[in-house]
Amino acid sequence: MKRFSFWIKFLGVLLFSFLIYKVGWSETLDSMKKISIYHLIMAIIVYWVAFYLKSVRWKIISASYGIKILGYKALKVFFIGLFLANITPGKLGDFGRLFYIKDQLPNQKIGWSSLIMDRLFDLISLAFFSLIAIWYFQINFRILKLPSDYLSIILWGVVFFIIVLFIIIFSKKIKKTINPWWAAFNSHALGYKSILAFGLTCLSMILIYGVFNYMAWGMDIPIDHLGLFLGTFILGILTLLPITVLGIGVRETSLIVIFQLYNLPAKDAIALSLIIFLLQLIALIPGAIWFYLSPIQLRQLKELK
Numbered sequence: 001m002k003r004f005s006f007w008i009k010f011l012g013v014l015l016f017s018f019l020i021y022k023v024g025w026s027e028t029l030d031s032m033k034k035i036s037i038y039h040l041i042m043a044i045i046v047y048w049v050a051f052y053l054k055s056v057r058w059k060i061i062s063a064s065y066g067i068k069i070l071g072y073k074a075l076k077v078f079f080i081g082l083f084l085a086n087i088t089p090g091k092l093g094d095f096g097r098l099f100y101i102k103d104q105l106p107n108q109k110i111g112w113s114s115l116i117m118d119r120l121f122d123l124i125s126l127a128f129f130s131l132i133a134i135w136y137f138q139i140n141f142r143i144l145k146l147p148s149d150y151l152s153i154i155l156w157g158v159v160f161f162i163i164v165l166f167i168i169i170f171s172k173k174i175k176k177t178i179n180p181w182w183a184a185f186n187s188h189a190l191g192y193k194s195i196l197a198f199g200l201t202c203l204s205m206i207l208i209y210g211v212f213n214y215m216a217w218g219m220d221i222p223i224d225h226l227g228l229f230l231g232t233f234i235l236g237i238l239t240l241l242p243i244t245v246l247g248i249g250v251r252e253t254s255l256i257v258i259f260q261l262y263n264l265p266a267k268d269a270i271a272l273s274l275i276i277f278l279l280q281l282i283a284l285i286p287g288a289i290w291f292y293l294s295p296i297q298l299r300q301l302k303e304l305k
Helices: 002-023 025-032 037-064 071-085 089-100 108-141 151-169 171-185 193-218 225-238 250-261 266-283 285-293 298-304
Strands: none
Touching: 002 025, 002 250, 002 266, 025 266, 037 071, 037 108, 037 193, 037 266, 071 089, 071 285, 089 108, 108 171, 108 193, 108 225, 193 225, 193 266, 225 250, 250 266
C-alpha cells in the first residue's frame, strides 16, 4: 500500500519533468529572471502576514473549545504545523500542533476537533472562491459543457446510488463511530466569532493566492489578473489531490491551462509556478527553525490518539 501511495504521488514529479522537457529548462529560467529580489522579499512578507492571520483564527477556534493558547505560542506552533504539513504525507504533520499544546487539551477528541474545524474553514473558503472562479470561467470561456450522451449521466447516477446504498447499509456502524467525534466537534462555543474566523480565513486566502498575481505583475505577464486570481483557488483545490508532492506537477499544469486561456506561453506559467513554490518553501523557514529548537518525532503523533 505504501509503495502504491508513493508511485501515485510520484506522478506529479513525472508530470513536472515532462512539462520541463516540452517547454525547455533554459526558457523557463529566462522567464524566472524577470522577477526582482524586492518583489520576492515582499511576497515572503505577505505569506508571513497571511500565516499570522491564520494563527489568530486557530487561537479563536481553540478558545471556543476551551483550549487557551497565548498569541506568541499560537503563532509559533502554527508555523511548526505548517512546516510539518509540508514534509509529511497528506499534510498529516499539521496535527503535530497538538503535541505542543497537549497540556492545554481537555481531551484528545477536543484537540483533534479543533484542528479539523481549523482545516474546515480553509476548505470552505477554498470552495467558496473556487465556485466563483468556475462561474467566472464559464461565463468567459464556456469551459463546462453538458454531456452529449446519456451514458455519462447514467454512470454518475449509478455511482450516486451505490454511495447512498452503502451509507444506508452501514448507517448504524457509521453512527456508532462518528457520534463521539461529532459530539466533540460540536462542543465549541464559536457563535458569532465564526464570522470573524471566516473573515480572517478569506483575508489570509486572498493574500496567499494574491501572491500569484503580484509575481505575475512583477514579471510583466500580460494576463487578466482577476482570471489568474480566481483560477489559483481551483489550483489550490487540485493540489489537495493525493497525486503530488507539494503540488509539483499539478500546480504547473493548472497554471499552463489558465495561461492558455489567455494565449500566454507555457514557459511563463512554469516560471511563475516555480517562483511560488520556492517562496512557499522560504516562508516555512520560521517553522523549521522553531521545530529544530523544540523537535518532536513523527511517531509521537500516535500519542495524540
